[in-house]
Amino acid sequence: MNAFAFAARSLIRQPGRSALGILGIAAVGALLFDMLLLSRGLVVSFRDLLDRDGFDIRVTATDAGPIGGPRLPHASPIAAEVAALPEVADAVPILMSDAEASHPGGPPVAISLLGIDARSGRHPWTISSGHDLEDVAAGTSGELLVNQALAASLTAALGDEIAIRVRCGPGRAPLPPSTFRVVGVAEFPFDDAVQLSGVVRRARMAGACDADGRDEADMILVSSRQGGGPDAAVSAIRRRRPDVHAATNEQIVARLAVSRFTYFRQISTVLSTITLLFGFLLITVLLTVSVNQRLGEIAAVRALGFSRARVAADVLWQSALLVGIGGLLALPVGVVLSIWLDAILKTMPGIPIALHFFVFEPRSLLLHAVLLAVTAVLAAAYPIALVTTLPIATTLRNEVVS
Amino acid sequence: MTPAEQPRLVEAVGLTRTFPMGAGPVHALRAVSMQIAAGDYLAIRGPSGCGKSTLLHILGCVDTPTGGTLIFDGQSVGALPDAERSAIRLRGIGFVFQRFFLLPMLTAAENIEVPQAEAGAGRRERRERTAELLEYVGLSHRATHRPSQLSGGEAQRVAIARALANRPRLLLADEPTGELDRATGDQIAALLDRVQHDGTAVVVVTHDAAIAARAARTLNMADGRLVGGDV
Numbered sequence: 199m200n201a202f203a204f205a206a207r208s209l210i211r212q213p214g215r216s217a218l219g220i221l222g223i224a225a226v227g228a229l230l231f232d233m234l235l236l237s238r239g240l241v242v243s244f245r246d247l248l249d250r251d252g253f254d255i256r257v258t259a260t261d262a263g264p265i266g267g268p269r270l271p272h273a274s275p276i277a278a279e280v281a282a283l284p285e286v287a288d289a290v291p292i293l294m295s296d297a298e299a300s301h302p303g304g305p306p307v308a309i310s311l312l313g314i315d316a317r318s319g320r321h322p323w324t325i326s327s328g329h330d331l332e333d334v335a336a337g338t339s340g341e342l343l344v345n346q347a348l349a350a351s352l353t354a355a356l357g358d359e360i361a362i363r364v365r366c367g368p369g370r371a372p373l374p375p376s377t378f379r380v381v382g383v384a385e386f387p388f389d390d391a392v393q394l395s396g397v398v399r400r401a402r403m404a405g406a407c408d409a410d411g412r413d414e415a416d417m418i419l420v421s422s423r424q425g426g427g428p429d430a431a432v433s434a435i436r437r438r439r440p441d442v443h444a445a446t447n448e449q450i451v452a453r454l455a456v457s458r459f460t461y462f463r464q465i466s467t468v469l470s471t472i473t474l475l476f477g478f479l480l481i482t483v484l485l486t487v488s489v490n491q492r493l494g495e496i497a498a499v500r501a502l503g504f505s506r507a508r509v510a511a512d513v514l515w516q517s518a519l520l521v522g523i524g525g526l527l528a529l530p531v532g533v534v535l536s537i538w539l540d541a542i543l544k545t546m547p548g549i550p551i552a553l554h555f556f557v558f559e560p561r562s563l564l565l566h567a568v569l570l571a572v573t574a575v576l577a578a579a580y581p582i583a584l585v586t587t588l589p590i591a592t593t594l595r596n597e598v599v600s
Numbered sequence: 601m602t603p604a605e606q607p608r609l610v611e612a613v614g615l616t617r618t619f620p621m622g623a624g625p626v627h628a629l630r631a632v633s634m635q636i637a638a639g640d641y642l643a644i645r646g647p648s649g650c651g652k653s654t655l656l657h658i659l660g661c662v663d664t665p666t667g668g669t670l671i672f673d674g675q676s677v678g679a680l681p682d683a684e685r686s687a688i689r690l691r692g693i694g695f696v697f698q699r700f701f702l703l704p705m706l707t708a709a710e711n712i713e714v715p716q717a718e719a720g721a722g723r724r725e726r727r728e729r730t731a732e733l734l735e736y737v738g739l740s741h742r743a744t745h746r747p748s749q750l751s752g753g754e755a756q757r758v759a760i761a762r763a764l765a766n767r768p769r770l771l772l773a774d775e776p777t778g779e780l781d782r783a784t785g786d787q788i789a790a791l792l793d794r795v796q797h798d799g800t801a802v803v804v805v806t807h808d809a810a811i812a813a814r815a816a817r818t819l820n821m822a823d824g825r826l827v828g829g830d831v
Contacts, residue, residue: 199710199717211705498701501662502715502762503690505683591663595653598698598775 201508205515212488216520219484223524223570224531226477230470231532231566232539232556237466239557241455247387247552248447251322253290254428255420257435257444269293270442273400273415277315279438280420285431287423291315291415292322293400296365298372299352307351309394311364312386313403320421323397328356328382331399340402342378345386348394354380362396364403376402388550420444462555474573481517481577489513489581496585497593506586513585517578518571525570529563609769609801610636610659614668617654617824628654630824631668638769641796642803643812646821652805653774655821659803660693660772661685673769690719694763694800696773700755702747708758709734709743715765733761737791753784760791764800771795773804777811789814 199207209216248254257280259268270276273291281289293313298306314321314331321330323343331341342360344352354360358380363372378398386395400415422431428446435444445453455463489496496509536556543555617629628651636642636659644652657663658670661677662685670678677688689695702711709730716726734740737757747755756776763771773792777785789811796802796816804811812818820828 199706199714204714207705494699495701495703498695498697499703499714500686501660501689501695501697502718503686503688503693503766504718505686507683508718589663591654591657594657594662594697594774597701598653598778 201511202515205512205519208488208492208512208516209519215484215488219481219520220524220527222480223477223521224527226473226480227525227528227566227570228531228535230473230477230569231528231562232536233466233470233473234562234565235532235536235556235558237463237470238559238562239555240459240462240553241451242557242559243552243554244454244459245447245451247550248450250387250552251419252320253288253322253419253421254447255286255422255431255435255444256447256450257289257418257420257439257442258416259442261443261445269414269416270418271412271414273418274315274413276439276442277415277418280418280435283431283434283438285423285426285434286420288320288421290320290419291400292417292419293403293414294416295403297396298363298365299348299394299396300361300375301352301354302359302361302377304352306363307348307394309348309362309396311362311403312395312397313400314397315400322388322419323384323386325382325384328380330382330384331397340376340378341381341398343382343384343397344380345389345393345395346383347389347392348396349380349383351394356380356382360396362398378402387552390547390549391544391551392547418442470569474569477521477570477573478577481520481574482580484520485513485517485578485581486584488516489584493588493593494597496588497590497597500588500590501594509585509588510582513582514575514578517574517581521570521574521577525567529566533558607638608635608671609638609640609673610634611671612659612668613670615655615658615665615670616667617651617658617663618666627824629658629665632824632826633668634819634826636770636801636803638801639796639799640801640803641793641814641816642801643815643818644803644805644821645807645809645812645818646827648807650821651824652821654824656772656774656803656805659770660695661689662695690715691766692768692770694766694768694771696756696759696763696771696776698775698778700747700752700759700779702750702755702758702762704747707744707746708739708750708754708761711747711758712762712765715762719766721766729765730761733764736764737761751784752780753787756780756784756788757791760788760795764795768800770801770803773802775806776804777806777808785811 259270277289277291280286295311297309297311299309300306331343344354352360359377360380361375362378363375365372389395420431422428432444432446500509540554540556613633615629615632619626619628632655644655646652658665665678669676672688673692677685712730712733713726716729734743737760739754739757742750742754750758777788780788792802792804793814804815806812819826
């Protein structure tokens, strides 16, 4: 009978205690697993969102980014210059603003309005019904794509005319209404659950705001040419236009991971450490109690010729079995828990529907296994020290006396 | 060939064992010298606390003497590292305890298999040896029973079978009948007689004069010293 089978029998001998240990580790492991999913979940999910629209580079006026930073002036010639680079496949300026939308004569609703130069088929949205902006002749302008929430809010159907009053900047009063016709319903990846969104041609939107003809855009979405990659395209853009800021999706995510998403990683690290400490203490206490109750048996098998390494292996296997079985049970529990927690966190305002806080990655599973394995070894250390330093003769004598 | 004519299995010269205690050192053994021949049958008697069990533990390599030399099967074992002492215990020495110390999560057969597995015996070899030993101690019908399902006498017979599992040359029994009634104790003593008769040297620590009388030699101890008998 090898050490593994011996340890398994020892655990089966004390089913209640073993079950408590396994369930304890399952609970602790589930929390640990969730913390590992959380530690990089937002970063991975945000990266996925950025990649989903087909653009792998963002060009802005400064490194402050499109939200909160200054707008790019003369966006059209910049976009044309960028698009002409051999490393670049496409460059699309976009303008973002708040607005009010209503059926003519109806009550207005606040919306997020996107203005875009719709020259190519690459757009940061997905048409769910109707037509894309490209499907309408460029000269007719006044086309509007709405998201499902806005369509429902306005009870707007394809072909309906909607009056939109653009706010050209924070705190500014809305301009007089312009009429747009709904040509399609689209899904926007960055929309939150209650967000009302629409998209129109940037020229029409900028025309309403821009009396000085500054041709502004918040950002130019750029896709690199296949084979060259985004890094080469960013280098080419920086050489061509050193006055603008270009960054790959990866660089943007890395910057956010350090600046805005670091809280989740810190929370995850703290809670992971605490859960591992609980797991360590739980297993150490269980094994120590078990060893102390079996000192006579352990001394006897040592007297029969079991080596120190062998009795240590028995304890280590017991720890590994408790932590291993508990760790496996933790995975489905952790998945269910993460779905629940994700749903709770996503109810926060402004969180895009497609963004997730808990995202599975193979490395999370691997890290979960490694951390639990280390916990199993550390938790076994003290009981192993007890059994390997057990004075055989004294213990046998004490057992008889007791 | 009488035991005296057999080659020496164990030779102890000037064994001392001192336990450092708060109130001053306790001298459990004081210059004990003795020999055990192959196939010997030796009883060690004496009052409680006289050092019988300490001597047995040192002879069985589970404790180390403070002074003196101990030679087992031609090898000085007093200062060997733990791993080598464990190997000697595993293959050369069998232990029978007063409180049996069978592993409660294993069946009688599995308890007997454990030392064999530890010694590296193959599955088939273990099964055959276990069946042989269960028959030897008259418990073939109890092979699948756990210790909690055995009587005290049956448990001690399984313990003796376990001690013999790796065919040791020396069997050490510490008060093997201490927790048994007279009739059951006699059965265990008869079993030890048979073990010795079949060639294994047996050393029994006992308070029981009747058990001691079955041995070929008796050593009497008092205050850590051998005070009489057939040293």
